[in-house]
Amino acid sequence: MSDSPTLTRLCRYPVKGMSANELDSVALSVGMAMPHDRRFAIAHGSTTDLPPDGGWAPKANFVTLVNCAKLAGIEAGFDAETGFLTLKRDGRQVARADISTPLGRTIVEDFLRAYLAGEVRGALRLIEAKEDAFTDSRDGKLSLINLASIHDLERVTGHPVDPIRFRGNLYIEGLPAWAEFAWTGDTKIRLGGAEFRLYKRIGRCAATNVNPATAERDANLPLALRRGFGHLDMGVYLQVTEPGTVRVGDALAVS
Template identity: 45%
Template sequence: MRVEKIYRYPVKGLTAEALEEVALAEGETLPHDRRFALAQGDAPFDETAPSWLQKRHFGCLMANARLALLHSAFDPRIGQLAIRRPGEPPLAASTRTAEGRTAIAAYLAAFLGEEARGEPRFVEAPGHAFTDVARKCVSIIGLASVAALSEKAGMRLDPLRFRANIYVSGGAPWAEFDLLGEEIMLGRARLRVFKRIVRCPATEVNPETAERDAKPPKLLRDHFGHMDLGVYAEVIEGGRVAVGDALEPLRLD
């Protein structure tokens, strides 16, 4: 298999950012992936003692489809986040200051309207990632699997519906499931695949229009007998990964 696309998602639920290469570190996500989130006002998230919480506590596409209409960009060098609604000037604010975080939270809460609960907070906790599973990991999807699902849907499903970090070509549909429990080389990094990704209603949202125009979980269940697409892998030896690199299983037996 070959790496075709690499993405990070600095703010949970907001824009994917494409990368040409990335340096993976042992036991970590992609740098800056799911680094920030909009915690709903009733979310029991404590920045001083962060722990994993389910996505319903944060702004997310599963519950807040209209977030797909926002375009965001994060500059990690200066800590600035820019967010733009269609047809309007962007907000640019610092994620490193209380004033900046308050401005970002207010902007997102106003955009969500009635979907915002209480007084949402724009949150970050050093060393914490707002991932969908409790373990820090990298998500990998075979584009052949997306194509197989698209065929059953009768429409092209944008791979970004599934918000993976790594998209690979080559191999048969669902070939990534054969890697479960295996160690793999991804570029110069070594990872262990530990879980299939169960898909949720977030994948119903078209990333271009923010409309719920397909039902991937139902399509998966009806046509393939499961609700899974892609796999999670933990980094056990860091290294560089670039577009064009190979994904190769390491058969340890």
């Protein structure tokens, strides 16, 4: 293990609720989410609470792992240069289209309606965040997960916990367990060329109960957190205060 805390995994989730895309590096901008993270979301057909400009909206408007575990059974790969979204199930391609176009979105929507039939309400719509991202928190734009905290949770659950259950952007190894909860809004957090400040801890819900490998609800992690630690939190939301590029292997500095 490195002598200092290190970024070991860098992830974005182009479609809210679907699989992670792993990156080697990413350029971050002040006050913004990771580029193309939660850029798209699947809106319930009955949703009426979406801003017309494609701005941020609460997660209750969308199909997510909280209300549809089956969503985890789809692997989503997004090519930002071409706009093509590729969906796979059990390793086989089931849909591919340029979702920057109305026709491409229709192709993906048709597949999702068939795949999720009986699990969701109304005619699904694939929508795009025009300005930033459909993150769960309006102001907490990136999430950092301390892998040591997950290992401590495993001590409580008695079985391995896949870190992707927590859908983080920045996965850090080498911090003491729960050290991230000692940070405050005045703490300077530097990773690679970027600097961050703490926004808040991340309270966890039933979405973490879904196994990302099997799409089954096979755990109760909020209950394990409450019983083991007296809270429902895992990870922290960060805001970028100084732009820069971060790479897997970068050291984390906290002051």
